[in-house]
Amino acid sequence: MQNFLDYFNQSLLFRNFLEVLSGLDNTLLLLIISLPIGFVLSLFFALGRVSKYQFLSKPIAGYIFVVRGTPLLVQIYLIYFGLGSIEFIRESFLWILLKEPFWCGVLALTINTVAYGSEIFRGGIQSVTKGQIESGLSLGFNKITLLRKIIFPIALRKVLPSYGNELILMVKATSLVSLTTYMEMTGIARKIMAKTFAPVEAFIAAGILYLFLNFLMIQFVKYLEWKYNPHLRVEQS
Amino acid sequence: MFKFDKLVFGDLGWGDEFLFATLMTITVSILSMGLGLFLAILTVWAKLITNKITRLIANFYTTVVRGVPELLVIYLIFFGGNTVVMSIAKLFGYNGYIELNALTIGTIAIAFISATYSSEVLRAAYLAVNKGQIEAAKALGLNKFQIFFKVMGPQILRHALPGIGNVWQITLKDTSLISVTGLVEIMRQTRIASNVEHSPLTFLVTAALLYLFLTTFSGKFFKVLELNYSKGYN
Numbered sequence: 138m139q140n141f142l143d144y145f146n147q148s149l150l151f152r153n154f155l156e157v158l159s160g161l162d163n164t165l166l167l168l169i170i171s172l173p174i175g176f177v178l179s180l181f182f183a184l185g186r187v188s189k190y191q192f193l194s195k196p197i198a199g200y201i202f203v204v205r206g207t208p209l210l211v212q213i214y215l216i217y218f219g220l221g222s223i224e225f226i227r228e229s230f231l232w233i234l235l236k237e238p239f240w241c242g243v244l245a246l247t248i249n250t251v252a253y254g255s256e257i258f259r260g261g262i263q264s265v266t267k268g269q270i271e272s273g274l275s276l277g278f279n280k281i282t283l284l285r286k287i288i289f290p291i292a293l294r295k296v297l298p299s300y301g302n303e304l305i306l307m308v309k310a311t312s313l314v315s316l317t318t319y320m321e322m323t324g325i326a327r328k329i330m331a332k333t334f335a336p337v338e339a340f341i342a343a344g345i346l347y348l349f350l351n352f353l354m355i356q357f358v359k360y361l362e363w364k365y366n367p368h369l370r371v372e373q374s
Numbered sequence: 375m376f377k378f379d380k381l382v383f384g385d386l387g388w389g390d391e392f393l394f395a396t397l398m399t400i401t402v403s404i405l406s407m408g409l410g411l412f413l414a415i416l417t418v419w420a421k422l423i424t425n426k427i428t429r430l431i432a433n434f435y436t437t438v439v440r441g442v443p444e445l446l447v448i449y450l451i452f453f454g455g456n457t458v459v460m461s462i463a464k465l466f467g468y469n470g471y472i473e474l475n476a477l478t479i480g481t482i483a484i485a486f487i488s489a490t491y492s493s494e495v496l497r498a499a500y501l502a503v504n505k506g507q508i509e510a511a512k513a514l515g516l517n518k519f520q521i522f523f524k525v526m527g528p529q530i531l532r533h534a535l536p537g538i539g540n541v542w543q544i545t546l547k548d549t550s551l552i553s554v555t556g557l558v559e560i561m562r563q564t565r566i567a568s569n570v571e572h573s574p575l576t577f578l579v580t581a582a583l584l585y586l587f588l589t590t591f592s593g594k595f596f597k598v599l600e601l602n603y604s605k606g607y608n
Binding site for chain 2: 220312
């Protein structure tokens with residue numbers, strides 16, 4: 138047994154695993170910043186998208202169309218390489234943030250998730266029936282209370298599964314930021330491969346970590362579904 | 375900042391290069407979508423027949439590939455694929471060095487990713503077809519192949535088309551990732567051109583517009599197909 142443990146500790150896969158693990162915090166940092174901002178902005182954008190004012194809904198529809206029609210890689214490159222080539226931005230205060238691959242990644246991921254997220258939330262908001270809104274109005278709710286107490290709770294509950302899907306896509310999307318020299322898990326796996334010439338071990342180590350991260354994400358969404366759908370819980374007898 | 379003159383056709387600009395790169399993106403997308411659909415049919419078959427082992431393998435495949443970033447799958451197949459192919463060749467007594475070209479590797483990698491999404495779509499479409507129809511077909515004396523090609527197939531296709539359209543869009547956008555293998559499609563061409571001309575913005579905006587054109591155009595195409603296939607239902 139001791140022999141086996143020694144062998145395991147010295148195996149390439151295990152050493153790679155530890156090394157890739159050191160990039161986990163960089164991956165998480167991307168998510169921790171872009172997901173909450175993306176969530177809040179998605180809500181506002183979804184409201185703008187269903188608004189009756191065309192000067193609000195039309196530009197948002199255009200933004201969603203463009204972002205959903207182009208690959209995330211193009212968006213990341215546009216922000217990292219494209220914005221940097223504009224003189225005006227290089228001289229502005231924005232350059233302090235945009236010269237860092239990390240903040241470019243955060244910006245690209247946020248822009249991406251807001252486009253997909255607001256489309257998901259739009260479906261939820263539109264699924265709130267007229268009767269529910271009217272009953273809120275008859276209780277004398279103003280617009281803000283109506284949103285806070287009726288529209289958002291009903292809409293969010295409905296779209297939880299599809300928003301959970303989007304969250305998993307975001308976890309996977311963070312790997313693309315490695316292409317702008319940012320050293321998160323995929324970037325480190327790539328570096329290990331260049332160093333050891335053993336691609337399979339390096340990428341499997343990273344793959345296991347991503348699978349684990351997504352597993353946690355799924356459990357989190359399942360917990361939220363359980364918590365906010367008390368009427369759907371199976372009674373335990 | 376934005377150099378329009380670099381986009382002309384011919385020796386002075388990158389217009390014709392981008393045209394070929396776009397054709398390459400379309401080629402890879404169609405090839406990997408086709409291979410992906412074939413793999414997806416196998417996966418659905420493995421999940422639906424009453425065999426625990428095939429179901430386990432199919433579930434493992436879809437869970438792992440969908441839980442791991444696409445870029446990682448592509449790296450794994452691109453860098454690890456040669457080793458696997460060579461060790462298979464060794465079994466057949468060939469000891470030389472084999473190198474698969476970027477197009478083959480890229481197509482296989484994207485197909486593996488695309489198949490996981492397609493298989494979910496196809497499985498749902500299969501389950502959406504009323505089981506009474508199989509019994510009716512059996513009662514009419516049709517054999518297994520006739521049931522599949524004349525009764526189930528067309529209906530599965532109708533139910534699956536909207537989902538297949540979505541998978542096609544995802545596949546098309548995923549092909550941008552195989553630029554890391556060195557295959558000259560839109561994204562790779564963009565990097566080459568912007569390195570030569572020192573004007574990344576020009577070519578990146580071009581690439582974005584090309585992808586936007588491809589996704590919009592193919593989206594319209596799938597809409598027409600859907601309308602065509604559900605004629606009998608409206």
